[in-house]
Amino acid sequence: MLELAIKGGKKYYGWMTFLLVIVGVGFLFYLRQLDFGLGITGLSRDTSWGFYIANFTFLVGVAAGGVMVVLPYYLHDYKAFGRVTILGEFLAIASVLMCVTFILVDLGQPTRILNVFIYFSPRSVLFWDTIVLNGYLFLNIIIGWNVLEAERNQVHYQAWLKPLIYISIPWAVSIHTVTAFLYCGLPGRGFWMTAILAPRFLSSAFAAGPALLILCCLIIRRVSNFDPGREQIQSLAKIVAYAICINVFFFLCEVFVTFYSNIPEHMDHIKYLFIGLQGHAAYVPWMWTSMGLMLIGIILTVNPITRKNEGVLAVACVLIFLGTWIDKGLGMIAGGFTPSPLHEVNEYIPSLPEILIALGVWAMGFLVLTALFKMAVGVKEELHD
Amino acid sequence: MKDKKFIIGGVIIFLIIATFPFWYNQGKAAPVPELELTAKAKAAKVCVRSTEYMKAGHMQLLDVWRDSVVRRGDRIYVSPSGKEYNMSLSKTCLDCHSNKAEFCDRCHNYASVRPYCWNCHIDNPKEKT
Amino acid sequence: MDSSRRRVLQLLGLSSLALTATPVLNAFAKEAGHTEEPEPIIKPDKKALTAKQWAMVIDTRRFKSAADVEPLAAVCDTIHNVPHLQNKRHEIKWIWETHYHNAFPGEAGRFLSEEVEQRPFIVLCNHCENPPCVRACPTKATFKRESDGIVLMDFHRCIGCRFCMAACPFGARSFNYRDPRPFIKKINSQYPTRMKGVVEKCNFCAERLAVGQMPACVEASGGKLTFGDLYDPQSEVRELIRANYTIRRKQVLGTEPSVYYIV
Numbered sequence: 144m145l146e147l148a149i150k151g152g153k154k155y156y157g158w159m160t161f162l163l164v165i166v167g168v169g170f171l172f173y174l175r176q177l178d179f180g181l182g183i184t185g186l187s188r189d190t191s192w193g194f195y196i197a198n199f200t201f202l203v204g205v206a207a208g209g210v211m212v213v214l215p216y217y218l219h220d221y222k223a224f225g226r227v228t229i230l231g232e233f234l235a236i237a238s239v240l241m242c243v244t245f246i247l248v249d250l251g252q253p254t255r256i257l258n259v260f261i262y263f264s265p266r267s268v269l270f271w272d273t274i275v276l277n278g279y280l281f282l283n284i285i286i287g288w289n290v291l292e293a294e295r296n297q298v299h300y301q302a303w304l305k306p307l308i309y310i311s312i313p314w315a316v317s318i319h320t321v322t323a324f325l326y327c328g329l330p331g332r333g334f335w336m337t338a339i340l341a342p343r344f345l346s347s348a349f350a351a352g353p354a355l356l357i358l359c360c361l362i363i364r365r366v367s368n369f370d371p372g373r374e375q376i377q378s379l380a381k382i383v384a385y386a387i388c389i390n391v392f393f394f395l396c397e398v399f400v401t402f403y404s405n406i407p408e409h410m411d412h413i414k415y416l417f418i419g420l421q422g423h424a425a426y427v428p429w430m431w432t433s434m435g436l437m438l439i440g441i442i443l444t445v446n447p448i449t450r451k452n453e454g455v456l457a458v459a460c461v462l463i464f465l466g467t468w469i470d471k472g473l474g475m476i477a478g479g480f481t482p483s484p485l486h487e488v489n490e491y492i493p494s495l496p497e498i499l500i501a502l503g504v505w506a507m508g509f510l511v512l513t514a515l516f517k518m519a520v521g522v523k524e525e526l527h528d
Numbered sequence: 529m530k531d532k533k534f535i536i537g538g539v540i541i542f543l544i545i546a547t548f549p550f551w552y553n554q555g556k557a558a559p560v561p562e563l564e565l566t567a568k569a570k571a572a573k574v575c576v577r578s579t580e581y582m583k584a585g586h587m588q589l590l591d592v593w594r595d596s597v598v599r600r601g602d603r604i605y606v607s608p609s610g611k612e613y614n615m616s617l618s619k620t621c622l623d624c625h626s627n628k629a630e631f632c633d634r635c636h637n638y639a640s641v642r643p644y645c646w647n648c649h650i651d652n653p654k655e656k657t
Numbered sequence: 658m659d660s661s662r663r664r665v666l667q668l669l670g671l672s673s674l675a676l677t678a679t680p681v682l683n684a685f686a687k688e689a690g691h692t693e694e695p696e697p698i699i700k701p702d703k704k705a706l707t708a709k710q711w712a713m714v715i716d717t718r719r720f721k722s723a724a725d726v727e728p729l730a731a732v733c734d735t736i737h738n739v740p741h742l743q744n745k746r747h748e749i750k751w752i753w754e755t756h757y758h759n760a761f762p763g764e765a766g767r768f769l770s771e772e773v774e775q776r777p778f779i780v781l782c783n784h785c786e787n788p789p790c791v792r793a794c795p796t797k798a799t800f801k802r803e804s805d806g807i808v809l810m811d812f813h814r815c816i817g818c819r820f821c822m823a824a825c826p827f828g829a830r831s832f833n834y835r836d837p838r839p840f841i842k843k844i845n846s847q848y849p850t851r852m853k854g855v856v857e858k859c860n861f862c863a864e865r866l867a868v869g870q871m872p873a874c875v876e877a878s879g880g881k882l883t884f885g886d887l888y889d890p891q892s893e894v895r896e897l898i899r900a901n902y903t904i905r906r907k908q909v910l911g912t913e914p915s916v917y918y919i920v
Contacts, residue, residue, distance in 0.1 A: 181835075187745070250818055251856075330824075330912065648852050
């Protein structure tokens with residue numbers, strides 16, 4: 144089936160080459176990071192996690208969002224999603240690959256990564272995160288590949304895949320819950336120590352993942368002979384609409400709890416993000432933009448007239464993807480570390496090498512995504528010929 | 529078979545390249561490294577363990593030492609000969625073997641091994657006190 | 658290959674031969690070798706100090722100015738090869754001075770006297786009895802030593818994930834964002850440096866305790882700092898805690914810090 148991903152038109156090769164160049168640039172800067180140390184990033188003693196982990200957290204959500212096509216089809220027999228479950232699974236593969244790469248790129252001693260398995264520590268949430276993420280990656284590779292191959296040969300997929308598919312559904316929820324548990328179990332970080340962090344992560348994931356999937360479906364319809372289907376895109380859009388509403392609602396719950404209780408230490412983190420603290424306010428425009436993007440996204444996806452217009456829907460998906468990325472990526476990480484446990488503000492701004500390395504990882508992910516989607520679309524086109 | 533010429537030709541080229549390190553160095557093998565001992569090491573006559581053991585297993589010994597010192601706080605090593613040593617790379621091993629370039633590096637370079645011990649553990653060169 | 662029973666049995670026989678070859682050959686080699694040497698013994702230094710849980714009491718009333726604090730940080734930095742980096746983002750701090758409101762955020766009172774407002778407070782790793790950083794570490798590179806309760810770093814095992822830095826409620830940990838060697842004023846050859854990519858923090862001078870010496874900052878403080886076994890009712894630290902009102906940083910979190918401040 145891989146041969147379907149290797150053959151393509153000029154635009155395909157052009158896109159893949161473009162991505163490869165970005166990967167190359169990112170890789171060169173990563174070599175510099177290996178040589179110099181993580182000092183080339185904007186990280187500091189106070190903010191020890193930044194852009195890499197922010198992107199990691201966001202992408203775990205996108206990976207989990209793939210379950211939103213699998214669940215209705217396999218659990219509730221929503222036949223329409225049958226055309227697009229493979230796209231959700233392949234999106235999950237590419238996203239988890241990006242997640243794992245972001246972790247590797249963030250480590251101070253990456254050659255020692257196997258220590259996590261040799262000296263496994265069941266009390267560490269990071270250990271469990273490694274397990275569930277890798278497990279989800281393998282689940283989706285096995286399921287996606289075999290289902291697609293069966294479809295290509297026009298037979299039913301093997302029976303032993305069914306239990307794996309059923310497992311992958313709660314597993315998808317678990318990957319993002321465990322990632323949230325990384326943050327919400329730490330006693331010294333008041334911004335993260337909230338029971339609603341895991342639900343908020345999941346709601347933002349179920350908005351961002353399907354939003355990206357909608358955009359991919361629209362592009363696939365444009366560049367190939369396979370049409371994922373209008374009904375399918377509309378169902379996904381409704382999922383996005385509900386999820387983004389819930390995400391913003393959860394955030395407003397946080398705002399109420401923090402500001403009505405008026406506890407200074409809890410208010411300080413949200414104040415830093417939205418109005419600035421101790422003279423530092425770099426994140427303020429970003430956070431308000433994120434809120435604006437998400438609100439416009441709500442209006443456009445909830446309103447059936449705008450939702451049914453696929454051009455407007457595409458814009459809404461971009462806005463929602465960006466809005467959730469700022470909120471869950473940048474805002475959550477920087478807000479958690481600032482102010483520091485000693486109540487100092489040392490603002491974190493990602494450096495240029497850091498951003499280029501991160502872009503390299505995103506490009507690698509999109510490279511894998513494009514190849515996998517090309518394969519899936521190739522199979523579907525074959526069947527319709 | 530089809531393309532017989534290319535396949536056999538390709539296999540031969542591969543074999544030539546893969547066995548290059550063996551036939552290129554015929555007759556001019558790199559000499560076994562000679563290690564220089566410092567005066568202090570010569571005077572001590574015997575290391576913490578026998579020379580045979582150290583040649584084969586000094587890495588394992590250091591591993592045991594490091595877990596014992598770092599994780600359990602036990603610092604005294606009683607060797608099979610009955611002598612007591614302080615389990616410290618810098619203060620015991622490198623105290624006698626303070627000539628890293630003529631001792632440690634000789635074998636490590638020969639075997640193309642790059643231990644990063646010295647990124648942290650100071651190699652105590654005697655000239656620089 | 659025909660999948661007959663004979664084939665399977667032949668394969669099983671070959672596999673078990675292959676698997677058992679190494680241990681059998683090893684056993685033969687051992688017998689043929691020289692007589693067994695006695696096993697080496699590993700033991701602690703005779704002079705080593707022990708405790709169930711090391712703790713420190715800082716009498717903040719005796720700290721009047723920076724001059725009282727500087728020698729403590731200086732001696733720690735010197736003997737532990739702690740680098741001094743210009744870039745504040747990359748700084749490494751094991752023990753340092755801070756303001757009352759930063760050492761005890763949210764717990765410092767109001768309308769305090771001028772003297773307390775100006776008083777320098779020193780902060781360091783609290784070597785908690787219930788450390789969140791140890792829970793967080795995925796490789797147990799940071800661990801609480803069972804013998805004496807010190808929370809230590811195994812720099813050989815640390816993968817530099819910095820989860821422990823996120824977990825510490827006291828901001829006690831520093832990460833080596835670059836090679837620290839160029840920034841060490843004068844290298845102490847008796848103690849290793851660290852390399853880039855690992856986390857470090859105060860270690861309660863475990864290497865000094867192992868040879869019968871008190872931590873360097875305690876020695877340099879001239880009595881302002883007291884060190885001892887928290888679970889020995891007769892120890893100096895227990896005396897001080899009994900006789901004076903002490904507070905600990907972020908006590909409400911339940912990490913049970915072992916550094917007590919007399920205020």
